[in-house]
Amino acid sequence: MIEVLKDITFKKIGFKINTRGDCHNLVEMVFLTTQKDISYNTLRRFFGLDKKMKPSKKTLDIICEFNGFNSYTDFIINYPKHNSRIIKEKAFRYLSSGNEKSLISFLSSVKTINENLIDIVIYTFRELILQDRYDTIKKLFDHEAINPKFYNYSELIYLCNSIGSQFRKANSNYNLFYESKYFNQTIFTTFVDYSSLNKNYGMYAKYVYVQTKNEDLKLFSGLLTQLRRILNNKKATNCYEDLVSENTHPILLSRFIAMKIILEPKKSQMKIFKEYSDKHNNSIDFYYEIMTSSLITKNIEIMDEILKIVPKQNLNLKYYQEWHYSNLKIIDCFVKFSKGDKKDLSKQLEFISNLRYSYDEFYEVFLCIIKYHLNINKNIQFLNYNKLSKKLNYPIFNENFLINYF
Numbered sequence: 367m368i369e370v371l372k373d374i375t376f377k378k379i380g381f382k383i384n385t386r387g388d389c390h391n392l393v394e395m396v397f398l399t400t401q402k403d404i405s406y407n408t409l410r411r412f413f414g415l416d417k418k419m420k421p422s423k424k425t426l427d428i429i430c431e432f433n434g435f436n437s438y439t440d441f442i443i444n445y446p447k448h449n450s451r452i453i454k455e456k457a458f459r460y461l462s463s464g465n466e467k468s469l470i471s472f473l474s475s476v477k478t479i480n481e482n483l484i485d486i487v488i489y490t491f492r493e494l495i496l497q498d499r500y501d502t503i504k505k506l507f508d509h510e511a512i513n514p515k516f517y518n519y520s521e522l523i524y525l526c527n528s529i530g531s532q533f534r535k536a537n538s539n540y541n542l543f544y545e546s547k548y549f550n551q552t553i554f555t556t557f558v559d560y561s562s563l564n565k566n567y568g569m570y571a572k573y574v575y576v577q578t579k580n581e582d583l584k585l586f587s588g589l590l591t592q593l594r595r596i597l598n599n600k601k602a603t604n605c606y607e608d609l610v611s612e613n614t615h616p617i618l619l620s621r622f623i624a625m626k627i628i629l630e631p632k633k634s635q636m637k638i639f640k641e642y643s644d645k646h647n648n649s650i651d652f653y654y655e656i657m658t659s660s661l662i663t664k665n666i667e668i669m670d671e672i673l674k675i676v677p678k679q680n681l682n683l684k685y686y687q688e689w690h691y692s693n694l695k696i697i698d699c700f701v702k703f704s705k706g707d708k709k710d711l712s713k714q715l716e717f718i719s720n721l722r723y724s725y726d727e728f729y730e731v732f733l734c735i736i737k738y739h740l741n742i743n744k745n746i747q748f749l750n751y752n753k754l755s756k757k758l759n760y761p762i763f764n765e766n767f768l769i770n771y772f
Contacts, residue, residue: 507546530557540570624659
């Protein structure tokens, strides 16, 4: 934070401290602002013109007060918030002006990829979508601020869910962004919009599968089109095994295995799952999409096997994995109910929250189903289920699916 303090001091005074004269000028400026004395030699050492020494608390407090903070402690606590406000104000100013070059140049000037920048990028996209400025949005998807390598997976999920939800709301044309540098690596593959597989998102998945030469992207888009077939009461035809490699991401691998299980006869499904789980039992990520597919296909046996594996994992939960465990709680309810163990299920359901935004309505269908069979406001669950079914427009979710699930 000391280096940050130096930088904001340079910005405040309008010049860098390179000479003795610069130090004398700053001594006077500090006194005029704070009515406190700081020596020329102290400033020389602080800015590295003389032998470096660790600055005293008094020195740090005075320089922080000069920059508008009460003390160095106040600076450490409040500078991130203060800096965030400044950055946001600038972003909104450029958005309001409609000056595309200034906006993109401004984002380039924000060097540190951190939570503040994530929020700025989200706000920027939101405003541009509201203003129908899709030409600018296309350019931003070529911008390094969107490069997924700058984010860990939890941050990327946060970024893409926030932007993707705006695309869903606006029913945006995804095809506009196919050639963009980072669109497929972010929004398409991260904000997996299960509510829109019969809408623009699903149409784009078909388009990507035909167009792309990237194997991971082809695998991902192909599996989505197969899931769409199942939701439309059609038979899945391919799991794209030739596109899987040792480097396939765990969640994408779980999509592949989920589809492979669906394509196999019932008697062979457990064998495939066991072979898979013997190799991949170190992370819940490897089971995420299998949980989803087992709910869709009413495969209680697979759900039960997942419950035997995942709770044994000693995980320091990451942000995105909290969603995975919410899904795990749902399949736990389905397994217990199928075994006649209904005790405390109503209470357990109260603690299921934090469903991933792109999956929320999809999983609400299954919450309606279990609550309906537990007689928790049965009529209301029936109405909510039909409302969700109509909105999602997947033929598999008919009244028979609800009533005869178990």
